[in-house]
Amino acid sequence: MARVLLTRPVPEGGTDPILDAGHEIVLAEGPAPDLAGLVADVDGVLCMLTDRIDERVLRAGAAARLRVVSVAAVGYDNVDVAEAAALGIVVCNTPGVLDETTADLAFLLILSAGRLASDAERDLRAGRWQGWGITDHLGRDVHGTCLGLVGCGRIARAVARRAEGFGMEVLHHSRTDTGAPGYVAALPELLARSDTVSLHVPLTPSTRHLIGAEELALMKPTAVLVNTARGAVVDEAALARALEKGDIFAAGIDVYSEEPAIDPDLLAAPRTVLLPHIGSASTQTRTAMARMASQAICDVLAGRTPEHLVRA
């Protein structure tokens, strides 16, 4: 029997694979547990994207008997993957299982940001609504417009499928040519042509601030920016300024560079829908993510290759 550290409680049934395999689960306590201390007594860690699994934590684990870190997320920028590889610790993540739910949320932001749903609801709740007005709460049409996807992974493709139903032209950009219809080799061209730009790239050194002041200036003044990827892909201060100046029309944001802190200028920016990183937040999907992360730990501990290995 092995011991597995669970850094946060997960939805019911999420750790069944670990329990069914007869392993013991140790639940970390408190909002900011000392992971470096806790990993010294476990074989595996099931962590969240909010847990910083850095060199210090990994070395403390490797000095004892830690063999696997499994992140219940597709993004793993919180884990020092190179250090884990150097120490012989396997890192796993949960791609695939959250694609459709995250694409639903991206589409929700495409629609709600474009149609100014948050501003309109705020007015209604604050008692400012005076009745139907032909010039009130005028958003931008989504149907029949051009959607530019930055990234062409599974979530981007799931968003593209939804866009078809809205009669949208769909463009996509990635560093390598997909050979698929709608591929745009140059990011500036995609930004200039799109009515909505939706971001679907992982956070890496090359995607940090991929969308900054220069890129925002290339977008149409009527365009909408949607980010369900990682906050730091966007220069949030530049985004707040672009919204304030009317350089772009609106933004729908689910992820932030310093979560849970939000740049005060972004909070104050007009025409924004801001959600608290709920891209994958459905009971079914969060349970499936936890189960997949749990299964990966069991696989590694049993000497099997897990379905989704992260490579350094």
Ligand code: DGY
């Ligand atoms: C992920 O899995 O990386 C998502 O951000 C979770 O919502």
